[in-house]
Amino acid sequence: ATVGTRATAQERLADVVLTKLGAVVGSSPASALVSVEGLASQFNQVMTRLITRAHEPALADYGIELVDVRLRQLTLPEQNRANVFARMQAERGKIALKYRSEGEREFKKVVAEAEHEKTRTLAEAYREAERAKGEGDAQAMRIYADAFGKNPQFYKFRRTLQAYEKILDANTTVFLPADAEIFQILSGERKPKAAR
Numbered sequence: 001a002t003v004g005t006r007a008t009a010q011e012r013l014a015d016v017v018l019t020k021l022g023a024v025v026g027s028s029p030a031s032a033l034v035s036v037e038g039l040a041s042q043f044n045q046v047m048t049r050l051i052t053r054a055h056e057p058a059l060a061d062y063g064i065e066l067v068d069v070r071l072r073q074l075t076l077p078e079q080n081r082a083n084v085f086a087r088m089q090a091e092r093g094k095i096a097l098k099y100r101s102e103g104e105r106e107f108k109k110v111v112a113e114a115e116h117e118k119t120r121t122l123a124e125a126y127r128e129a130e131r132a133k134g135e136g137d138a139q140a141m142r143i144y145a146d147a148f149g150k151n152p153q154f155y156k157f158r159r160t161l162q163a164y165e166k167i168l169d170a171n172t173t174v175f176l177p178a179d180a181e182i183f184q185i186l187s188g189e190r191k192p193k194a195a196r
Contacts, residue, residue: 012062017069020054029091047071 024046032042047069055066148155160182168174176182 009062009064013058013064013066016058016061017050017054017066020057021050024050024053029087 028042028046028049032046051066051069054069058064058066144155147158164182
């Protein structure tokens with residue numbers, strides 16, 4: 001179809017573009033149209049989609065090749081503003097929830113890794129402590145055995161003192177017979193115990 005004048009062509013082209021503009025903007029997220037919190041909008045991509053969709057009907061119906069479309073102002077009808085802002089808030093809420101979920105997931109991962117490392121380190125430290133304790137106990141037993149072999153009476157005296165030290169404290173009163181071995185050792189008499 002011919003359009004006759006330039007004014008008619010502009011009018012018909014405006015109809016095609018406005019029809020396609022509503023469809024393209026309606027199918028785009030609100031964040032694609034405006035820049036929020038320093039994030040780049042996807043406005044150029046929306047405009048490219050608009051040109052692509054409007055190009056074919058403009059060429060087929062009017063023989064006009066649509067090369068570019070520029071918007072001077074992007075306004076919303078009053079009745080749509082509340083819905084658009086609610087949609088923008090919902091989109092921002094989804095993005096915030098996504099970031100919170102990712103943060104929570106990362107937090108749990110770091111805590112789990114730290115717990116694993118803590119458990120591994122404690123197990124390793126316990127194993128090393130037990131090994132050192134075992135070596136110390138073995139060396140102590142060798143020393144005791146060596147001491148017992150060289151001087152059995154001194155070893156017996158030492159063990160008797162250790163036993164008394166474990167069972168007696170400053171408030172304990174003990175009554176022992178005069179022929180108790182501890183008295184004999186301390187007095188230097190070393191008399192054998194009397195048979196009972």
